[in-house]
Amino acid sequence: MKKTIAALALSLSCSVFSQTDEAVFKTIYNKALQDHQAYNWLDYLSNNIGGRLSGSLNAQRAVDWGKASLEEIGLDKVWLQPVMVPKWIRGAKEYAYFESSSGQTTEVNICALGGSVATPALGLKAELVEVHNFEELEKLGEANIKGKIVFYNRPMEVELIDTFRAYGNCVNQRYKGAEEAAKYGAVGVIVRSMSLKIDDLPHTGSMSYGDLPVSKRIPSAAISTKQADLLSHVLTLDKTAKFYFRQNCKQLEDVKSYNVIGEITGSEKPNEYLIVGGHLDSWDLGDGAHDDGAGIVQSMEVLRLFKTLNIKPKHSIRVVMFMNEENGLRGATEYAKVAKEKGETHVVSLESDSGGFTPRGFSFDCQDSTLDKVSTWTTLFKPYLIHYFEKGHGGADVGPLKTNANVTVGLRPDSQRYFDHHHAESDTFEAINSRELELGAASMTALIYMFDKYGI
Amino acid sequence: MKKTIAALALSLSCSVFSQTDEAVFKTIYNKALQDHQAYNWLDYLSNNIGGRLSGSLNAQRAVDWGKASLEEIGLDKVWLQPVMVPKWIRGAKEYAYFESSSGQTTEVNICALGGSVATPALGLKAELVEVHNFEELEKLGEANIKGKIVFYNRPMEVELIDTFRAYGNCVNQRYKGAEEAAKYGAVGVIVRSMSLKIDDLPHTGSMSYGDLPVSKRIPSAAISTKQADLLSHVLTLDKTAKFYFRQNCKQLEDVKSYNVIGEITGSEKPNEYLIVGGHLDSWDLGDGAHDDGAGIVQSMEVLRLFKTLNIKPKHSIRVVMFMNEENGLRGATEYAKVAKEKGETHVVSLESDSGGFTPRGFSFDCQDSTLDKVSTWTTLFKPYLIHYFEKGHGGADVGPLKTNANVTVGLRPDSQRYFDHHHAESDTFEAINSRELELGAASMTALIYMFDKYGI
Numbered sequence: 001m002k003k004t005i006a007a008l009a010l011s012l013s014c015s016v017f018s019q020t021d022e023a024v025f026k027t028i029y030n031k032a033l034q035d036h037q038a039y040n041w042l043d044y045l046s047n048n049i050g051g052r053l054s055g056s057l058n059a060q061r062a063v064d065w066g067k068a069s070l071e072e073i074g075l076d077k078v079w080l081q082p083v084m085v086p087k088w089i090r091g092a093k094e095y096a097y098f099e100s101s102s103g104q105t106t107e108v109n110i111c112a113l114g115g116s117v118a119t120p121a122l123g124l125k126a127e128l129v130e131v132h133n134f135e136e137l138e139k140l141g142e143a144n145i146k147g148k149i150v151f152y153n154r155p156m157e158v159e160l161i162d163t164f165r166a167y168g169n170c171v172n173q174r175y176k177g178a179e180e181a182a183k184y185g186a187v188g189v190i191v192r193s194m195s196l197k198i199d200d201l202p203h204t205g206s207m208s209y210g211d212l213p214v215s216k217r218i219p220s221a222a223i224s225t226k227q228a229d230l231l232s233h234v235l236t237l238d239k240t241a242k243f244y245f246r247q248n249c250k251q252l253e254d255v256k257s258y259n260v261i262g263e264i265t266g267s268e269k270p271n272e273y274l275i276v277g278g279h280l281d282s283w284d285l286g287d288g289a290h291d292d293g294a295g296i297v298q299s300m301e302v303l304r305l306f307k308t309l310n311i312k313p314k315h316s317i318r319v320v321m322f323m324n325e326e327n328g329l330r331g332a333t334e335y336a337k338v339a340k341e342k343g344e345t346h347v348v349s350l351e352s353d354s355g356g357f358t359p360r361g362f363s364f365d366c367q368d369s370t371l372d373k374v375s376t377w378t379t380l381f382k383p384y385l386i387h388y389f390e391k392g393h394g395g396a397d398v399g400p401l402k403t404n405a406n407v408t409v410g411l412r413p414d415s416q417r418y419f420d421h422h423h424a425e426s427d428t429f430e431a432i433n434s435r436e437l438e439l440g441a442a443s444m445t446a447l448i449y450m451f452d453k454y455g456i
Numbered sequence: 457m458k459k460t461i462a463a464l465a466l467s468l469s470c471s472v473f474s475q476t477d478e479a480v481f482k483t484i485y486n487k488a489l490q491d492h493q494a495y496n497w498l499d500y501l502s503n504n505i506g507g508r509l510s511g512s513l514n515a516q517r518a519v520d521w522g523k524a525s526l527e528e529i530g531l532d533k534v535w536l537q538p539v540m541v542p543k544w545i546r547g548a549k550e551y552a553y554f555e556s557s558s559g560q561t562t563e564v565n566i567c568a569l570g571g572s573v574a575t576p577a578l579g580l581k582a583e584l585v586e587v588h589n590f591e592e593l594e595k596l597g598e599a600n601i602k603g604k605i606v607f608y609n610r611p612m613e614v615e616l617i618d619t620f621r622a623y624g625n626c627v628n629q630r631y632k633g634a635e636e637a638a639k640y641g642a643v644g645v646i647v648r649s650m651s652l653k654i655d656d657l658p659h660t661g662s663m664s665y666g667d668l669p670v671s672k673r674i675p676s677a678a679i680s681t682k683q684a685d686l687l688s689h690v691l692t693l694d695k696t697a698k699f700y701f702r703q704n705c706k707q708l709e710d711v712k713s714y715n716v717i718g719e720i721t722g723s724e725k726p727n728e729y730l731i732v733g734g735h736l737d738s739w740d741l742g743d744g745a746h747d748d749g750a751g752i753v754q755s756m757e758v759l760r761l762f763k764t765l766n767i768k769p770k771h772s773i774r775v776v777m778f779m780n781e782e783n784g785l786r787g788a789t790e791y792a793k794v795a796k797e798k799g800e801t802h803v804v805s806l807e808s809d810s811g812g813f814t815p816r817g818f819s820f821d822c823q824d825s826t827l828d829k830v831s832t833w834t835t836l837f838k839p840y841l842i843h844y845f846e847k848g849h850g851g852a853d854v855g856p857l858k859t860n861a862n863v864t865v866g867l868r869p870d871s872q873r874y875f876d877h878h879h880a881e882s883d884t885f886e887a888i889n890s891r892e893l894e895l896g897a898a899s900m901t902a903l904i905y906m907f908d909k910y911g912i
Contacts, residue, residue, distance in 0.1 A: 029615070029617070030615045033614045033615055034614055034615065158489045158490055158891070159485070159486045159489055159490065161485070161839065161840055161841060161895075196890075196891060197890070358814070358870050358872050360841060383617065384617055385617060385816060385844070387843040387844075388841070388843075414814050414870065416814050416889055416891040416892045416895070417889050417891075417892070420889070433872055433873050433876070434653070435614070435619075435652065435872040435873075436872045436873070439617075439872070
């Protein structure tokens with residue numbers, strides 16, 4: 001019956017709201033769609049700055065731009081929060097081919113995984129062993145793996161409607177693939193790109209060696225989906241085909257960077273915070289427009305809309321541009337640590353880090369009572385085709401802020417195209433649609449407006 | 457209370473369905489996403505055939521391809537239904553510029569509107585008068601319009617979430633703009649492209665002269681949104697700027713063409729039809745991938761999925777590839793006429809003609825009782841994020857089949873990007889995402905499956 005009661009509440013909720021909330025929603029959506037501010041910001045961040053890997057010059061340029069842009073909005077406070085971040089550099093463009101047993105070579109597209117070590121300077125050539133999971137790896141054992149390159153080729157599951165689930169089911173190959181393969185004496189790792197599109201683009205992303213000593217670390221790289229299929233086919237025809245790759249990426253010393261933070265101070269509960277954020281760093285292959293330039297500019301737009309529309313929040317509203325989500329989460333960890341030290345109560349933390357596509361709704365990491373409350377708001381969102389309000393993950397950057405008492409929320413955009421671009425050179429501003437991006441920003445603003453007004 | 461009862465029914469509906477329906481849904485979606493058949497068909501139609509304006513050689517090639525492709529599925533019947541269609545040809549690439557009062561010229565991108573007459577062979581040059589609607593035109597009157605080119609510049613409203621509404625509110629400028637302007641002695645018409653994106657692409661589309669005698673017909677063309685803004689700005693600075701354009705499009709005699717039809721004959725009610733369809737013709741500037749190649753291949757996929765998954769329908773299921781939706785609706789008119797003559801009962805007619813983007817749901821032109829019934833099915837669709845089930849337009853091609861007793865339905869995909877491509881050279885296969893297209897096909901299949909099993 002629980003469901004029925006919620007549904008009843010939902011059906012009656014039209015009359016509960018004052019005209020004011022409907023009118024405020026309309027104003028928020030109209031303004032976001034008319035002004036194109038989120039889109040214009042993203043144009044600058046993507047095209048004038050570009051990819052901004054943690055610790056890079058471009059990441060620092062993004063920090064400077066973020067601070068200056070927030071200052072232009074006229075917030076109550078804008079500041080930088082220092083944080084040490086890892087600095088990994090890709091080095092020269094990677095090079096790879098496979099070689100048939102008769103010596104014929106065919107070039108393929110790879111990219112080093114973030115955090116990987118380099119190959120020897122002259123590259124690395126070895127036979128391949130294809131596996132789809134760690135169980136297969138274990139079965140093959142050292143006898144079949146030692147001295148070879150392990151080729152992880154488990155594709156994302158096309159049947160899953162939520163492509164993030166398909167990603168989640170695959171990503172251990174990339175993240176832990178080298179660590180696992182090294183245990184059996186592999187000399188390198190090639191991983192099928194985490195993408196649902198069959199094309200020529202390799203997709204990078206973070207990997208870890210876990211507790212492996214430095215001497216045991218082996219280089220790992222991603223290969224495009226199309227060429228992963230090709231390689232797999234070749235191996236059925238020519239079992240002793242070899243693979244060559246060369247990369248000279250490097251992990252340097254940690255460097256100083258910053259979270260960029262801006263605030264509108266609350267009129268009634270200034271020490272209770274509703275925050276919106278995304279991550280300012282990105283991978284280096286594209287310009288990071290979807291991952292996560294979109295989340296950054298949408299979060300900025302939430303505060304701009306509050307200011308421009310003269311909505312005075314009761315709680316303090318913050319935008320946080322987290323540094324180093326991609327390969328360390330150092331910014332998020334530092335932000336949560338400082339918040340705790342200062343005794344700041346984070347009531348709601350809303351993250352956008354799933355691309356700038358048409359928003360479908362939100363996933364909530366919260367108590368049931370909060371979701372029941374939110375479900376009485378859904379009629380307000382319906383005209384904007386925002387329909388998804390479910391329990392789920394808030395997001396990586398808001399994760400460290402989660403307590404039993406508070407709420408973390410993730411914006412859930414349409415996910416079908418996301419992994420076509422994720423961590424690849426096609427994650428560029430051209431893949432962004434202005435209206436889709438702006439609808440996401442407006443939806444985030446509307447949700448924060450409701451939480452500020454009615455609590456959790 | 458009506459809403460509450462529906463909501464109650466909804467909340468209880470989980471238990472109403474047999475496992476079978478859930479399982480069938482899963483099989484349908486899985487198969488569509490795994491096989492990529494709709495996407496592969498669209499690749500061929502878009503890239504190997506291309507734009508296919510009614511009466512063109514390419515339209516005939518598309519007919520031949522459609523028939524052959526349906527025959528490969530192994531349907532019970534496949535046939536061509538003859539229909540006479542208009543044949544309008546664009547001729548040589550259009551050319552246009554505006555000229556400041558000091559004689560400086562600036563080239564702009566235009567395209568003739570479908571059905572327009574040509575300019576004189578050497579082109580047409582005149583002063584411009586900018587208007588936003590027919591009321592402004594009337595107010596200006598013959599005194600201000602005679603001998604000039606009328607420039608219609610009312611943009612699509614960015615605030616409307618349903619971009620088809622924004623289109624509907626604008627399109628009279630394109631369709632009737634020349635007819636209205638000619639009444640006041642205008643010599644030509646330039647219309648702002650129906651697009652929400654500010655770019656350099658002109659968007660074509662049909663126009664009509666209504667009852668205007670041939671001698672009174674004036675040429676009309678679309679200008680890109682970016683250059684419409686430019687032109688408008690120029691006119692504030694230089695009121696006597698002139699516009700030149702040249703186009704040699706032509707309306708020829710009607711020619712014979714075809715609707716392409718395929719059928720799975722029903723096991724219990726063979727003379728009651730559930731049909732799915734889109735239009736096979738397209739405009740000539742792009743390759744018609746979204747408008748309406750997507751609808752064609754999604755409709756084909758519905759029947760392929762029934763066949764492949766061995767779902768035996770009670771009613772006859774037809775796919776209809778309508779010819780000449782864009783500039784005449786002759787195929788739809790003929791199909792409905794023949795259906796009536798033969799006494800075929802069309803129970804449900806489902807059209808996909810709103811682009812191949814992520815499906816959000818369906819709009820139903822039906823009695824309340826049917827929508828109440830459909831609303832008890834929504835839990836089955838929820839895992840696929842299909843949430844929109846509302847009263848609304850079925851579609852242009854299924855329109856002539858509508859009676860008081862039957863149901864017409866339109867697939868409603870996400871509409872935010874659609875008018876970026878609609879009728880422009882960017883309506884190409886590259887703008888299609890495989891999964892989004894396939895999810896639409898699966899959703900159509902699932903809905904037809906439910907209507908076949910449970911009736912309307």
